[in-house]
Amino acid sequence: MKQRVIALMRKEFIHIIRDLRSLAIIFLLPILMVIIYGYAVTFDVKEIRLAVLDESRSLESRRLSESLTASRYFLLVARLQSREEIEPLFLERRARAVLIIPRSFAQDLVAGSAQVQAVIDAADASTAVVAVNYLRSGLLQHSLTLNEAAFRPPMRIEPRVWYNPDLKSTFFIVPGLIAVIMMMICALLTSVTIARERETGTMEQIFVSPVHPWEIIIGKMSPYVILALLDGLGILLFARLVFKVPFRGSSLLFLALSIIFVVASLSIGLMISTRAKTQQAAMMIALLSTLMPSLLLSGFLYPIASLPKLLRVISVVVPAKYFLIIDRGIILKGAGMSQLLEPTLFLTLFSLVLMGISIKTFKMHF
Amino acid sequence: MTEEYSIVVEQLCRRFGDFTAVDHISFSVKRGEIFGFLGANGAGKTTTIRMLCGLLLPTSGHASVAGLDILTQSEAVKQVIGYMSQKFSLYEDLTVAENLEFYAGIYGLRGAAFRRERQRVIEMMGLAGFIDKLTRDLPTGWKQRLALSCAVMHHPQVLFLDEPTSGVDPIARRQFWNLIYSLAAGGQTIFVTTHYMDEAEYCNRLSIMHAGKIIAVGSPSELKRRYRKSTVEQVFIGLVKAGEAA
Numbered sequence: 376m377k378q379r380v381i382a383l384m385r386k387e388f389i390h391i392i393r394d395l396r397s398l399a400i401i402f403l404l405p406i407l408m409v410i411i412y413g414y415a416v417t418f419d420v421k422e423i424r425l426a427v428l429d430e431s432r433s434l435e436s437r438r439l440s441e442s443l444t445a446s447r448y449f450l451l452v453a454r455l456q457s458r459e460e461i462e463p464l465f466l467e468r469r470a471r472a473v474l475i476i477p478r479s480f481a482q483d484l485v486a487g488s489a490q491v492q493a494v495i496d497a498a499d500a501s502t503a504v505v506a507v508n509y510l511r512s513g514l515l516q517h518s519l520t521l522n523e524a525a526f527r528p529p530m531r532i533e534p535r536v537w538y539n540p541d542l543k544s545t546f547f548i549v550p551g552l553i554a555v556i557m558m559m560i561c562a563l564l565t566s567v568t569i570a571r572e573r574e575t576g577t578m579e580q581i582f583v584s585p586v587h588p589w590e591i592i593i594g595k596m597s598p599y600v601i602l603a604l605l606d607g608l609g610i611l612l613f614a615r616l617v618f619k620v621p622f623r624g625s626s627l628l629f630l631a632l633s634i635i636f637v638v639a640s641l642s643i644g645l646m647i648s649t650r651a652k653t654q655q656a657a658m659m660i661a662l663l664s665t666l667m668p669s670l671l672l673s674g675f676l677y678p679i680a681s682l683p684k685l686l687r688v689i690s691v692v693v694p695a696k697y698f699l700i701i702d703r704g705i706i707l708k709g710a711g712m713s714q715l716l717e718p719t720l721f722l723t724l725f726s727l728v729l730m731g732i733s734i735k736t737f738k739m740h741f
Numbered sequence: 742m743t744e745e746y747s748i749v750v751e752q753l754c755r756r757f758g759d760f761t762a763v764d765h766i767s768f769s770v771k772r773g774e775i776f777g778f779l780g781a782n783g784a785g786k787t788t789t790i791r792m793l794c795g796l797l798l799p800t801s802g803h804a805s806v807a808g809l810d811i812l813t814q815s816e817a818v819k820q821v822i823g824y825m826s827q828k829f830s831l832y833e834d835l836t837v838a839e840n841l842e843f844y845a846g847i848y849g850l851r852g853a854a855f856r857r858e859r860q861r862v863i864e865m866m867g868l869a870g871f872i873d874k875l876t877r878d879l880p881t882g883w884k885q886r887l888a889l890s891c892a893v894m895h896h897p898q899v900l901f902l903d904e905p906t907s908g909v910d911p912i913a914r915r916q917f918w919n920l921i922y923s924l925a926a927g928g929q930t931i932f933v934t935t936h937y938m939d940e941a942e943y944c945n946r947l948s949i950m951h952a953g954k955i956i957a958v959g960s961p962s963e964l965k966r967r968y969r970k971s972t973v974e975q976v977f978i979g980l981v982k983a984g985e986a987a
Binding site (some may be wrong): 378379390393394576579581586 | 842
């Protein structure tokens, strides 16, 4: 038995090594995704390009615009003379926000109630929201410096942000990336490799030999398990060295729960392969049924709470969702088994059900 | 019975929906015989071979291979048969040596036994010059020999060949049949399907299949005598025409 499983594993490793496509998915994709998500796709918006239309031309108005552009949140790109200049600025994407300080600003300030206007380019809605918030807090800060004694709000918030004090998005993205990459390797690559053996007829050749179906499953799948776990480890190390993402929990617990997630992903791959007749079909089904939900419905890119109700219901059956709660918990918070009981139970339940179904259907197909 | 016969088929039947691919066929194959299964495409040859190899369940009927029941002892059957499909199921991205090693591995051959068998098939099939080549770079005739090598390394008692010579040139086909003869001389039973009439002449005994039924069984010379024809091809055409008229 061991002999047959080893023969299958060896062969699978040779397939992987000689196939550029799987090599790219296993080794290149994780690195690329970490770099892209780590460097380029930060959700922290910095340096919003701001233009100022100062109709007041007073000391007070100049102080306000200086105070805003001195922070790292705004970059002063232009000083405007008239409102007609605003639209061309937005159309050419040179500025995202324009601050208009009215003629009466200085007098109003003395009177105790001054207003400024902000015009925002909301073609990109999420950046627009961030810009409004930055402007609001920038103005508040400035108001406080002007007259702290007179301006005393009845309530103030003193935020202490735990686990990710600088609110860096890499902290948030890296655990998600691990889930997506593991899912890709396990579901996509295994469904394609089995579909390929069906296409070329080699699966039939294996079925006429004394190999048991579960030996085929173990032999074909274990190389991908090993590679998926290595990839997970690689991403963690890379994230730690390059982006200083901490690892606060138990690595043993992380490994154990990763294996459960990997089994769930493999089972999905196996199920796809029993239905897909060709490699292309397997790949399409795998991308639609695993990659898309893992990216969009898992809480990786968008918080589950912000999803519409229907999608939130669907997300209940996305294994990546549970694994994300688990790996964010372990990596960022140092959570232990007792705190992760619920997602772990769900994930284990999924793995068992999916594995059961996939083994049953796999047997039926020969 | 089991001593003398390698394959015994009784009233074997397979339906796909309303279509009856194999319609209550019965025949037996003696040990060490080269038994040809002749028929047009779609006559039910491949369906029969797939049932005997355990790839497909019969709708009804019985069959035994090497004395083992294909329904109740299918795992044991797999130990004693070799199978080569018309697609030459090889891994194109593996070298010749790696394909041999893999197929030996799934039959549990290793160590000294594996090296001995590997040497045997390499010599027998003349694969020495290709051993480290990628299988996808081999000419079709050599792929066919490699597929046969992979199917016989574990010394199967019964070897099933499903249209093993399709797409191969006449010289390679002739050489391939020489290999089949030498395997049969070693005591292996060979069950081969074909639609090439010249190949049918090489078999010890033949069964002619048409529309899921066996319409004649006998040695090529017997069949030619019985139906008063000079070639198997004429026998076949005569029988099929008679079958369609009836």
